[in-house]
Amino acid sequence: MNLKSLEKLIAVMPEGEGKKQLYAKLHAYKKKVNEKPDGLHDEFHMKPEGHIQIEAINSEGEVVGVLADQKNLVVDGSEEILLRAFSGDPARILYKNRVPKNGISHTYHAPLNEILSVENEKNIITHHPNELWKVVNDDDFEIEYAYYPNTLYVKEEVSTEPNLKAFSIHSEQNTNTAPLTAEIYSTFSNLFIGLGDGENYAINLNDDRLQYEGFSGDGVKQASEVNSLLSFKEKISNFVVEYNEHNKGGKLGVHIDGVLVDTIDTYNSELQDEEVLKKSKRFNVQDHQTETEVDLEFTGLNDELSVGNLQIAGIKFDAFSKDMNGLIHEFENHTNKFHTPTAYNTTSVAPYTIKLEHAPAKKETIKVTYNEIELEEVEQLDQVIEGKYYVDYYHGLIYFNRAMTGLMVSFETTGQIMEHKKATNLDAKDAFVTITDETPIGDVDGSNKVFNLVHGDVTEVSKVLLNGAEVPAGTSAGQYRLNISNGTVTFNTAPDEGSEIKVDYIFKKQVLAFTAEYKIDENKEVILFDQNFKELTKGGDTNAFVNDGVFVIDTTDNTNKTILIAQKDDVGEQIRDLELFYYSDEKPGVPTNYTRQVVLKPKEVNQYPWYALDKGSIQFVAEFAEDVPNSSITVREMGLFDGPRMDDQIKGFPGYPVKAFSLVRVGEARKDTATGLRVTWTITLTNENGEPFKGGL
Structure with a gap:
């Protein structure tokens, strides 16, 4: 802690002998520094230490379990936390x-x-x-x-x-x-606590935390000498090694705290020269609260090779650094990832199904385990047997061969919104369809004058051509008359036998208007199914309604929420039910209800103190309700911030640059929707002897 910050901190302490003694010691030290610009000096140490406790609470605020209780804490800008907590920040009421x-x-x-x-x-x-x-x-x-x-x-x-x-x-x-x-x-600095589930993040291979012996190169680090090393020493819970397989690949020895835990062979004889296959492997670490030393070593070559090299393409880990200003992955306002396994029970009678809490599900993301055994997905419903399941991705239904309880399921959703409506609940609307070069129905035999247009409800005939020449409307010879009510064109003079007749006209067709809840993103896929789960064809404009079984985006709706739908499918069956799947920027995923939670102020004199000078500490408490977020999550990290995110939509938030004062790894603390969390974050200022720094006593 620098002297200027320390002097500010002492200034806001309550008056007392302890405060006077601290001032005296500080002034003596400053005098000593001024008199001795060079050489060794006495030091005045003040160091912040942290403690985190995460408790599971019910809706009444009663503690039902402790999920984490640890000291692991990274504090950046702790002096400012202390000063603001003690002295206040009235500019941010x-x-x-x-x-x-x-x-x-x-x-x-x-x-x-x-x-x-x-x-x-x-x-x-x-x-x-x-x-x-x-x-x-x-x-x-x-x-x-x-x-x-x-x-x-x-x-x-x-x-x-x-x-x-x-x-x-x-x-x-x-x-x-x-x-x-x-x-x-x-009127104090308004501190917020945020939660995240980030597992790791990519490290720039030129990061100072990575040490090399024998490796070189940009983008990919390569070593051709055996015993070359890539090393790092950090507080981590896991790390990922990304490497390239190739036809001259060497062996990669992975050492954790001096113990060889794995040897990865990067040799692949099936690859051509200069061809590489990028792969990765994750390693978990036992204790994320202490530093772990990792050595990645080029240990040798396969017997088939006389020369070769080792290529490391990337490193990921979850260590926090002082210059980070956020979590690896803070929970969002919307999500499509439900990676924390949630328990499901099938229906008790056939068909034996479970319904995912959110749909549509994304293919190749569903993982189902039963009694810790992963089950296998099949492509067709009739292939379901013991240990296998079938997925209806659109509706989030998973089928099994028998009743089962305690299925653990994780999955992702596509981000599509699904809405179901009955046709009888939709408004009717007139769509206008332009027809060009239609040959009307009628015998061209030299005596017939009346020809029927293919479509009824004609609103306008724009052009009639007889043998390529336009025929004017009127009652004279060589002209035609239009009967809009029955859609007939009557020539005053019968066309010669074999003449070619073409008509351009507009007709009106009644369609269904389906208004979605959110603005439809036209640049992404829009899918519509009828009651038979038959997909309707998307048209570009209302002229598509020349056919049945189609739908179009209503361009007259400025909100971009309405689609127009033919009343019949492509074989003439009346449409009764509709399921619409679409994307919208207004709802990019499932709402989570998550926001950073403001630190609670004291409810009573001795409850939830923001600071306790007699203990030399500051305590921050925030609570996350049972449905925040509203799905099962795994909390791996937390942050103490001096403001919310813009996405939290705190009214009047002026948008000042928000700082992450403290970031912490908390292992893995599971929270389901029925469990609330109370986070108690304590920062204690200690002196050079490790004792709490107390003022005013």
Whole structure:
């Protein structure tokens, strides 16, 4: 910790003998430094240490288990955390905005002498808003945190408690109410805790954390000398080695803390000269809280080779570094990855199925295990036997040969949105179809004058050609008459036998209008099935309705949510049910309900303290509710940030650059939808003897 930061920190400590002693020691040290610009000096050490505890909680906030309890913590900018937590940051006030769930709250009682008074003919509250907010029941309100306050209205009620005043809170103003601004939740630095499940990330092969002996090259590191080494020493839970197989490949020895754990043969005789096959292998590490030393060694060649080399194409691991400003993979607002296995039970009667919680599922991503044995997917339903299953990817249905419980399933979704509607619930709309060069129906025998157009509901005939010459409309000889109601063209003079007749016209066809919930991305696949799971053909415009069994995007809808659908399929069967699959930027995946959670402020004097100077520590607590995120997850990492993400949509967030003060690996802590999490993050400032740094005592 630098002297300037330390001086600021001591300045905000409570007054007392301890503070005076610290100032005296600091000033003595500064004097010593000024007098001795060179040589060895005494040092004034202050070092932050951290502790993480993750507890599983139920909906009542009761602890039902401890998922992690460890010291592993990387602190970057810890001085600023301490200074802000102690001294505050009024430029970033955070408000706790409440709205009564039913428009009007219950009646509350407060130990005040009055609630409202009148000034300048207007009702006002006579106390700081926080005095009223102290006594309300949060369960009566919808709550969100924001960087600007909302306004509600207070009405004084008849008190039923001696020496207390009563009031209720309203969403709407009336003559008996006074404005009430939101509770000022924090004038301190508003810290947020975020969760992630990142397993590892790619390391630049020129990163200073990687040490080489005998390797060289850009992009891919190569070694031609046996015993060449690539080494690193970090706090990690896993690492991945990416290497190239080729027809002169050497053997790669993987050493963990001096022990050879694997030898990978990169020789592949089936490859041609200069041809490589990129492969990778992952290794898990026992203790992610201590440094692990990894050595990747070129140990030799196969007997078939006299010369060769070893090619390392990439390294991945999960070590945090001081310059990182985020998690490896923080949970998103939307996701398509459900990699934490979730338990499913099949139906008790045939067909024996499970339905994934989200669909459509992405092919080649489903993994099903039963009693820790991975089952095998088959391509057809009639191939399902013991140990095998079939997947309906569109609907997320998995079929088995018998009833089973405790199936563990992980999968990914495509990101498509599926909507089902009955045709009877859709609006009808007129689509206009342009027909060109149609030969009308009728005998061209020299005496017939009346010809029928193929399609009814004609709205306009734009051109009639007889032997290539345009025929005008009218009642004279050599002209034609149009009967729109029955779609006939009548020539005043019968065309000669064998004449060629062509007609351009527009007809009206009634179609179904299916309005999707979200804006449809036309640049991606849009799929529509009928009740027979027959796929309808997508057309470019309404002229596609010259045929049945088609649909088009409605270009007249500026919201881009409507598709128009023929009322019959391509063989004339009436369409009754429709399933639409589409992509939308408005919903790129399954909503997770996840946001970074603001650090709780103290609920009582000794509960959830932000800082405890008598212990020389600061404690940050945040809670993630049962359905945040709303699927089973594996928490592997956490971050302490001085602000939310833009995606968290905290109202009024000014978009200041958010810093990740602390990042931590927590192993693997599983959270399902029925479990909440309480994270307690403690930072203790210690002196050179490892004792807590205490001020004002």
